[in-house]
Amino acid sequence: MKYTTHTQEKDIPVTEPTAGTFSGYWFFFEHAGHRLAVHLSAWSGLETVYVDGEPVSERRNWGLRSDHALVVDGEPLTVRVDIESYLAMRVGVSLLAGGRVLARQSRQHPLGARSRAAMAWQFVGGLAGGVAGYWTVAWLADLLRG
Numbered sequence: 001m002k003y004t005t006h007t008q009e010k011d012i013p014v015t016e017p018t019a020g021t022f023s024g025y026w027f028f029f030e031h032a033g034h035r036l037a038v039h040l041s042a043w044s045g046l047e048t049v050y051v052d053g054e055p056v057s058e059r060r061n062w063g064l065r066s067d068h069a070l071v072v073d074g075e076p077l078t079v080r081v082d083i084e085s086y087l088a089m090r091v092g093v094s095l096l097a098g099g100r101v102l103a104r105q106s107r108q109h110p111l112g113a114r115s116r117a118a119m120a121w122q123f124v125g126g127l128a129g130g131v132a133g134y135w136t137v138a139w140l141a142d143l144l145r146g
Contacts, residue, residue: 019091019107027093027105034072038079038093042109049079087122 019025025040037050049057049068057068061081068079078096089109095102 019089019109025091025107025109027107029095029103029105031077031095031102032073032075036072036079036095038081040081040091040093047081 020042022042024042025038027038027040029036029038034052037053039048039050041047045060045062047057047059047061047066047068048055049070051070051072056070057079059066059068064083066081068081070077070079075097080094080096082092082094084090084092084106090106091108092104092106094104
């Protein structure tokens with residue numbers, strides 16, 4: 001099955017949500033005889049919601065949550081995108097009607113599926129890099145001031 005966004009055609013899986021660096025995150029829902037697909041770009045923050053293969057909502061989001069309001073067969077629905085964990089690269093998508101969750105899926109990027117020890121080392125490395133960068137800039141500022 002192919003969906004088209006902008007001028008780029010994308011091959012997407014038919015039944016199972018996926019996550020990848022180049023393919024982004026894909027989520028699928030069935031509701032009232034309609035197929036909803038949600039694509040989240042892993043690079044640009046672009047979120048696109050499709051109903052029966054047609055894009056019905058699209059926006060860029062760099063926050064922790066966004067809602068896409070849409071109407072399917074006269075029924076107002078909301079597709080909610082939640083960043084569950086930036087560090088673990090885990091995203092959840094919910095389909096809501098009247099504030100009630102009808103379905104929810106969660107997917108973790110393969111690169112985020114590391115052990116807690118690896119994430120701890122990543123944090124320590126980031127902290128050490130931040131401290132080294134701060135002291136380097138402070139030293140350079142002192143040097144330039146004379």
